[in-house]
Amino acid sequence: MTITTTPPRTRSPWSGVASAAESERWLAVAQSVADELAKDAVARDRANTPPVEQLALLRESGLANLLVPAQAGGHGGHWETAFGVARVLARADASIAQILGYHYLNQACVVFYGTDPARQAEWLRRSAEGSWVWSDxxxxxxxxxxxxxxxxxxxxxxxxxxxxxxxxxxxxxxxxxxxxxxxxxxxxxxxxxxxxxxxxxxxxxxxxxxxxxxxxxxxxxxxxxxxxxxxxxDEDEPFSSVVTPGVQLLFGNIYLGIAEGALAQARELTRARPGSWFLSGVDRYSDDPVTHRLFGELVARTVAVEALADRLNRRYDEAVALGAATTSDDRAALEIAVAQLKVIATEVGLDVSSRVFEATGASSTRAAVGLDRHWRDIRTHSLHDPVDYKKIEVGAHYLNGTIQPVSLYT
CATH class of the missing domain: 2.40.110.10 (Butyryl-CoA Dehydrogenase, subunit A, domain 2)
Structure with a gap:
């Protein structure tokens, strides 16, 4: 008889998955922050203003310390919650969502690359005490x-x-x-x-x-x-390189948040739009079947991306909990799953943020409206690394089981 044992979970301070209470609490905090960001997001975008006050808001809200373990002075949150928070912020301001998401992953480098538990704990304690925001x-x-x-x-x-x-x-x-x-x-x-x-x-x-x-x-x-x-x-071992699928998973959530933000703003603009197209046979654009068809398509595709992102956000908690017990196969499976999200989130996000103008009309292209900001944000960031290579990554694995070389992009 063969006896198998589970490898010890070392090096990772994260375990388990987010409770409903945790998610509810922090997503509500994120929504409050998003509401504040939305007040001047368009003006800050046009002015290219350094986000000094916005980072202060992240610190004051507690979001900066979300993933720091409670024993180190943080809130002991989970990655599923953190990715959800970034998505909520991206609906209002993708720039600040990106800074916060990168903060979580950069802060976590003390875990991914640090092998001394005492040093790891000290970094996290100091970060929590100062409510540091980490960049790279x-x-x-x-x-x-x-x-x-x-x-x-x-x-x-x-x-x-x-x-x-x-x-x-x-x-x-x-x-x-x-x-x-x-x-x-x-x-x-x-x-x-x-x-x-x-x-x-x-x-x-x-x-x-x-x-x-x-x-x-x-x-x-x-x-x-x-x-x-x-x-x-960097010891070139599987656990430390799990940070890269985390980065790509963040991108998928932010692109999804941008699509959701574009849809929400387009819904408001469409419902407030007076009159109708003269051939429509209805009194308002919001009652036009052509408008219904457009929103139906864009909403359905966005909700499909949401379902995949939600599943992978929880899976990332399961992945990081393995710590030093992470194998190359564990890492490869996560990489491919996240690449699938990256492909569809990019394409849906770009399509949604562009096509909403078909419902909102020419008046919504005014700079003061800021509807274009959603498309400009995702168009800029989606060039971070070519999505065509993500498609190749997914397709090569599906056909031949091929895994791309580990890098800061894969």
Whole structure:
């Protein structure tokens, strides 16, 4: 008789799944924050305003500490709740939703890459005490950073583009291959405050969408990095790389939230729209069967994406609970499932945020209305990594069982 045992669950502070009470509490908080963001979202988008006050709102609401375990001073929430919170915020302001979602994943790097339980607990405790918002400058397509030994520590130089939230956040996560020192040749992951001497934020973010996300560059010039700043080393093991499906799952939820936000605003505009098309045979656009057909199609497709996202949000809690017991097969199965969501959320989000104008009419294209913001946001962010390669990822696995190489995109 073969006796099988369950591998010990180590390194992960997360276990179980979200209760109904947890979800209800934090989604209500998220809705309150979203309502506040919505008051001036259009104006902030047009002004390309750095989201300083909006990050303060995330701290004050408790959302910044949602995933920090209770024993470390946080709220002990689950990933299912966190992804749901990001989705709620994305309906009102995708830029702030992105910053918060990245915060959760960057903060979690102390778990994914940190192997010392005491150090992990200390990072989380300090983060909770300060209600830190975490950002990153991990963009793999930017030139690599120079990370050169200097005594017991290192000196960091170089530029990273698309560092969402870095100019306004408390902490920046980054990674670089060490040159010299005790960690020579290894990919080191570290965290430093965003205003440390030698760090500059050029303020060069002026894109068509995501305008309030502070996604500009970070320039490092001879920045001191001490051993205390180092979270860990990328050991190329399955658990640490689970962070990447988490990033892609966040994208899927935000694209879904953008579609929901576009539909909600289009519904209000359509119901308030006077008159009707002269061939429709009805008195108002909201009674036109053509309008009903359009909304019926867009709503049904959006709800289908919601069902898949909800399922995967809970599955991610199950995945991270495995901790160091995570296998390559566990990680691969999660990657493929999330890639499926990424494909459909991207396509539905782009389609919904564009086609709602067919119901709302020419008057809804006025800049003051801001309906275009939903499409501009998803069009900008959906170019983060080509969705065609996600389709290839899913198709190759379906046909041949192929798994793409592990990377910061897969």
């Amino acid at each position: 400058s991990f963009n793999p397509v930017s030139p690599d950073l120079a990370f050169t030994a200097d005594g017991d520590g290192y000196r960091l130089s170089g530029v990273k583009r698309f560092a969402t939230g870095a100019s306004v956040a408390d902490v920046i996560i980054a990674g670089a291959v060490a040159e010299g020192g005790a960690l020579d040749g290894r990919l080191v992951v570290f965290a430093i405050e965003g205003d440390r001497p030698g760090i500059e934020h050029p303020g060069d973010w002026d894109n068509v969408g995501y305008r309030a996300s502070a996604s500009g560059s970070v320039r490092y010039t001879d920045v001191a990095v001490s051993p205390d700043d180092i979270i860990g080393v």
